[in-house]
Amino acid sequence: MRVEELGDAVAGCTRPVEFVTGEYLLRVGAPADECFLIEQGRVALEAHAPARPAQVLATLGAGDLVGLSWMLPPYRWACDARAVRPVRAIAIDARRVRERCDADPRIGYHLLQAVLRAAIDRLQALRLQHLDVYRGADP
């Protein structure tokens, strides 16, 4: 997606950011105050389980939104997001955007549709990934 697709809700609430490889954009459980729209680079969404290395659920790239849980309470991230290549992104001030959406449901609805589209695309992709379509015949 492009930042314009998020509509008026984000106008004036963005700033350019960069992350080096290995740096975290989001940490699970942390307050969801700022999300990111990737312009360049690659980000891994990671899940942790005790006594196991982090598992990469999916990688995101140019045009992908990093962080979806900022729109709904409790406003906390649901997984880690780590730069696996240098990243250039647009940071969006989620707190201010929420306040705007609360104040003006019209722009809030527009934003919600754009974020929901990204969430549905992600869900579809994860479904397909989970279906294990490249598996050979069972032994």
Next chain:
Amino acid sequence: MSVALEATWIPRRYRVAAVRPELPDTVSLELDPESGESPAFEPGQFNMLYAFGLGEAAISLSGDPADRARLVHTVRAVGPVSRALAGLAVGASVGVRGPFGRGWPTATARGHDLIVVAGGLGLAPLRPVLLRVLADRACYGRVVVLVGMRTPREILYRAALDDWAGRADLEVEVTVDRGDADWRGHVGVVTSLIAQLALDPRNAVAFVCGPELMMRHGAAGLIGAGLESEQIFVSMERNMKCAIGLCGHCQFGPAFVCKDGPVLRFDRVGRALAIREW
């Protein structure tokens, strides 16, 4: 029966000249004709390989279409025939009928950007496309190769993909459904990579091959990026018997996959691909 028809019915004997293990359940067989030359083939066409005494299976031609001396087939062992074929040793005999079907429209792609989207073994029938394009690289615009595989250990033609990824005139991206501790590449479905491409949809042609669900999502992603169904080609897989349009085994909607396909334009199959079969 006419001579031409007889030639398509009766397998020719080939000898296994080399066996290249690709993955635990997949090998590439290099086959030399016992006499004469192999017939010319188009990328995307297939042969019926006959494991003597067991039966035939449709297997795509996955070698270089410019190489008339030797056929290459990549076989995954999934059932009786493919298991027997994948287990053939150097020197063994195999029957070959073909080549059959309509392949990828590489002539249509000339002068355009070419987007190749392959999932799993779907890379096998697309490899001849890439070999042909690379032999004539200047005739094509941007060439993008997106590949989806199950895990990093199950990446088909890994050496070739590494080679291609190192070329300045090809954009190659490989993604896996599940990474491992050493994997630094993409994780996720191959179709997610399409949105990251910044395509010029008016000037692009896309060839998509893999499991049907992946092709359906791939085509949807390409249409989302602005391509028309008419610019997208997919390769269908159906059970084959005669391979020459006589028995009806491979019927898919109004098309016989063996004769009208396996490569079909997406506007001809898109609707049928969405029909639930079970």
